[in-house]
Amino acid sequence: MPTNILICGVGGQGIVLTSKLIAAAAMAEGMPVMSAETIGMAQKGGSVFSFLRIGDGAHCPMFGEGTADILIAFEPAEAVRMLPYLKADGRAVVNTHPIMPVTATLKGSDYTGEEMLDYLKAHVSALDLVDGEKACEDIGSPRALNMIMLGAAVRSGVLPFDISTIEDTMKATVRPQFVEMNSKALHYSE
Amino acid sequence: MHKEFLMGNAAIARGAIAAGLNVVSGYPGTPSTEVLETAAKYNASADKKNLYVEWSVNEKAALELSAGAAYCGARSMVTMKQVGLNVASDPLMSLAYIGVKGGMVILVADDPGPISSQTEQDTRTFAMYSKLPCFDPSSVQEAYDMIQTAFEYSEKYHTPVIFRPTTRVCHGYASIDVKDEDEYNLNKPEGFVRDPSKWVIFPRLSFQAHTNIEKRNTELSKVFSGSGLDPVINPSDSKIAVASHGINYAYTMEALAALDKTLPVLKVGTPFPFPEEQAAEFLKGREKVLCIEELDPVIERALIYVCGKYGLDTRICGKLSGHIPAAGENTVASVTNALADFMGLELPASAVHEPPPPLPVRPPVLCAGCPHRASFFAVKTAMQGKKSVFCGDIGCYTLGNAMPLDMVDTCLCMGAGVNIAQGINHVEPDTNCFAFVGDSTFFASAITGAVNAVYNQADMTLVILDNSTTAMTGHQPHPGTGRTMMGEIVSKINIEEVLHGVGVKTVETVDPLDLKAAVDCVKRVSAEKGVKAIIFKSPCAVLVKGGKPSHIDKDKCRNCKRCVNLLGCPGIVMKDGRPAIENSLCTGCGLCAQVCPFDAIGGADNAD
Numbered sequence: 001m002p003t004n005i006l007i008c009g010v011g012g013q014g015i016v017l018t019s020k021l022i023a024a025a026a027m028a029e030g031m032p033v034m035s036a037e038t039i040g041m042a043q044k045g046g047s048v049f050s051f052l053r054i055g056d057g058a059h060c061p062m063f064g065e066g067t068a069d070i071l072i073a074f075e076p077a078e079a080v081r082m083l084p085y086l087k088a089d090g091r092a093v094v095n096t097h098p099i100m101p102v103t104a105t106l107k108g109s110d111y112t113g114e115e116m117l118d119y120l121k122a123h124v125s126a127l128d129l130v131d132g133e134k135a136c137e138d139i140g141s142p143r144a145l146n147m148i149m150l151g152a153a154v155r156s157g158v159l160p161f162d163i164s165t166i167e168d169t170m171k172a173t174v175r176p177q178f179v180e181m182n183s184k185a186l187h188y189s190e
Numbered sequence: 191m192h193k194e195f196l197m198g199n200a201a202i203a204r205g206a207i208a209a210g211l212n213v214v215s216g217y218p219g220t221p222s223t224e225v226l227e228t229a230a231k232y233n234a235s236a237d238k239k240n241l242y243v244e245w246s247v248n249e250k251a252a253l254e255l256s257a258g259a260a261y262c263g264a265r266s267m268v269t270m271k272q273v274g275l276n277v278a279s280d281p282l283m284s285l286a287y288i289g290v291k292g293g294m295v296i297l298v299a300d301d302p303g304p305i306s307s308q309t310e311q312d313t314r315t316f317a318m319y320s321k322l323p324c325f326d327p328s329s330v331q332e333a334y335d336m337i338q339t340a341f342e343y344s345e346k347y348h349t350p351v352i353f354r355p356t357t358r359v360c361h362g363y364a365s366i367d368v369k370d371e372d373e374y375n376l377n378k379p380e381g382f383v384r385d386p387s388k389w390v391i392f393p394r395l396s397f398q399a400h401t402n403i404e405k406r407n408t409e410l411s412k413v414f415s416g417s418g419l420d421p422v423i424n425p426s427d428s429k430i431a432v433a434s435h436g437i438n439y440a441y442t443m444e445a446l447a448a449l450d451k452t453l454p455v456l457k458v459g460t461p462f463p464f465p466e467e468q469a470a471e472f473l474k475g476r477e478k479v480l481c482i483e484e485l486d487p488v489i490e491r492a493l494i495y496v497c498g499k500y501g502l503d504t505r506i507c508g509k510l511s512g513h514i515p516a517a518g519e520n521t522v523a524s525v526t527n528a529l530a531d532f533m534g535l536e537l538p539a540s541a542v543h544e545p546p547p548p549l550p551v552r553p554p555v556l557c558a559g560c561p562h563r564a565s566f567f568a569v570k571t572a573m574q575g576k577k578s579v580f581c582g583d584i585g586c587y588t589l590g591n592a593m594p595l596d597m598v599d600t601c602l603c604m605g606a607g608v609n610i611a612q613g614i615n616h617v618e619p620d621t622n623c624f625a626f627v628g629d630s631t632f633f634a635s636a637i638t639g640a641v642n643a644v645y646n647q648a649d650m651t652l653v654i655l656d657n658s659t660t661a662m663t664g665h666q667p668h669p670g671t672g673r674t675m676m677g678e679i680v681s682k683i684n685i686e687e688v689l690h691g692v693g694v695k696t697v698e699t700v701d702p703l704d705l706k707a708a709v710d711c712v713k714r715v716s717a718e719k720g721v722k723a724i725i726f727k728s729p730c731a732v733l734v735k736g737g738k739p740s741h742i743d744k745d746k747c748r749n750c751k752r753c754v755n756l757l758g759c760p761g762i763v764m765k766d767g768r769p770a771i772e773n774s775l776c777t778g779c780g781l782c783a784q785v786c787p788f789d790a791i792g793g794a795d796n797a798d
Contacts, residue, residue: 012775023363034364035364037361061364064444064521064526077550081549100764101553102555119544119547
């Protein structure tokens with residue numbers, strides 16, 4: 001059975017690169033991998049997702065509801081939106097920092113993210129909350145979020161490889177001047 | 191052979207190159223764009239450049255160019271999305287009669303949902319209408335292998351063939367087996383051999399060609415039946431079975447695994463000419479078959495036809511019988527439910543969760559700093575209180591329809607806006623009719639509309655939103671950019687000169703981010719009679735490095751929220767009940783500073 005991974009968030013948060021790194025790490029370990037992600041108009045500030053499957057037995061990149069082993073959510077409301085895909089005993093790694101949609105800004109909506117976190121706490125048994133905003137401040141770059149989330153996801157032990165594989169893959173992928181920042185982000189909160 | 195992690199579209203390009211591709215042309219459109227881009231990238235890195243790659247000005251030009259190459263014995267491919275085939279349908283229908291010498295694949299990506307298209311049309315139906323063989327891959331690996339097969343069939347039968355993946359195959363990624371370069375086929379074109387009895391279409395030739403096409407398609411139906419391209423998976427004498435295609439085949443296999451059942455599945459890889467004999471053999475002795483398809487019920491209708499023709503009493507179910515939704519995209523879950531229902535199985539009750547709190551909706555919006563926002567706002571401001579209609583077109587700027595801009599009254603298809611505006615003007619002469627069109631769309635199909643407007647004495651304002659790229663599909667070059675896919679720097683085709691050339695007398699170019707100048711320009715130009723044009727020129731915000739973000743001076747801000755309510759820019763958010771700049775998104779375009787009545791926004795490079 002393959003390991004099913006669902007990454008979600010808002011367009012522009014670095015979800016596609018995160019997905020690519022997980023796939024490359026799986027390839028480096030010699031495991032078959034499939035993925036599918038949002039491309040096109042929805043990337044412009046819309047809800048985006050990436051489905052990933054690592055291991056034998058997958059027919060297509062997308063999997064059904066209730067079958068994700070891990071949900072890596074870059075935004076609390078997006079975590080709730082995609083929660084139906086998570087297995088009953090699946091793990092969710094969630095960034096606590098909310099992103100206001102433009103429509104909420106216009107209507108003066110009171111969305112704060114807190115109500116989403118309360119819902120997640122009540123419905124997910126294996127929940128890791130990550131304060132992505134604070135972590136980015138500590139590391140000194142808003143672009144570190146994807147590596148912070150990826151590091152937290154790998155440490156949960158659900159992905160079929162360890163942090164050193166991901167770190168090697170990252171080093172081979174990003175430009176040299178960003179390696180140090182990304183390494184720090186991968187190991188944040190260890 | 192080696193393994194690579196490839197996107198479906200990249201696999202298609204790489205498969206075509208392995209098959210000896212000489213020429214590839216196309217017009218960008220989701221979900222097809224990455225096929226041609228992958229070919230261009232490969233070309234840029236290859237030692238010997240055996241491949242000619244171009245983004246053509248539109249799909250009709252692209253298809254005709256690839257046909258010319260195939261007349262010479264080249265292996266050629268033309269790429270487009272499903273609605274692009276409508277633009278290319280004139281040459282397509284005739285080329286089916288003329289045929290080709292070298293293998294020619296017409297790659298048309300369909301978009302069930304639709305996710306980013308105007309229609310849910312099915313290119314399998316178009317293949318049937320144009321009488322061209324059609325290939326429908328179900329996975330990234332199959333797309334890589336099948337495109338090579340498609341070239342072989344095209345060359346063997348001297349006909350262009352259609353290759354039509356859907357979004358989930360185009361944009362899915364998988365680690366697949368690909369050939370090493372020394373395993374590639376090399377195709378050396380013979381060149382054009384003059385033969386007017388072959389290459390010049392005439393009624394008499396067409397009559398003969400039509401006869402030959404029907405004969406060939408009857409033969410191909412038999413050939414496909416024994417080809418292995420339409421295999422039966424899990425063969426057994428089960429009374430019930432499934433027929434499917436493309437990504438739906440993969441959903442079916444996932445659903446059967448989830449239900450812990452095994453059923454025979456006819457996987458239709460060549461929907462046209464339909465493999466009748468294979469299908470008849472598959473249907474024999476079955477009580478009922480569920481056709482799991484997206485878009486048109488192509489397989490369902492074909493199987494109903496086969497039942498009639500071969501005297502079979504199998505009940506064929508699918509979209510027409512209400513077992514599968516008539517429109518939209520299928521999913522693993524929807525197919526699992528449909529299969530369970532069809533097999534009379536109880537689905538295990540899914541865990542009932544307390545309904546979640548209301549989720550924020552995130553419709554796509556124009557990016558922070560997008561010059562289109564400024565252009566729309568300038569026209570809106572200038573035309574306040576005047577009877578106006580704003581005709582939109584296809585591109586990022588269709589998003590000008592969103593609140594609070596609300597500046598797109600019509601949108602039909604590529605290049606339509608300029609002609610729709612004329613139609614409205616002839617019925618409502620007292621209305622100020624505007625047509626908004628992007629630079630790439632202008633070159634693709636709005637020039638004829640401008641000529642039509644001038645010649646037929648329309649009264650309208652043509653607004654060109656020139657951001658110097660094809661932004662929606664990922665920044666492809668076009669005739670106005672001065673770059674080609676072969677890496678050449680060429681002279682740009684100037685939109686202002688084109689408009690003057692076709693007889694538009696007033697053409698003014700203005701920077702939309704200079705709000706006052708832009709509003710004045712719209713007032714002045716739109717007041718003139720006849721056809722007049724405004725070119726809003728400012729580069730796509732994604733392409734230029736953003737400037738210093740703006741800053742809101744809390745002492746000056748009186749919380750009137752004009753910046754939020756007028757512009758709808760994702761770079762301005764509400765924090766603790768007051769507008770605040772989202773630094774990670776703001777490009778410092780300075781538009782908000784120009785709408786603030788209290789001079790509270792500043793700091794950006796362009797603000798002063």
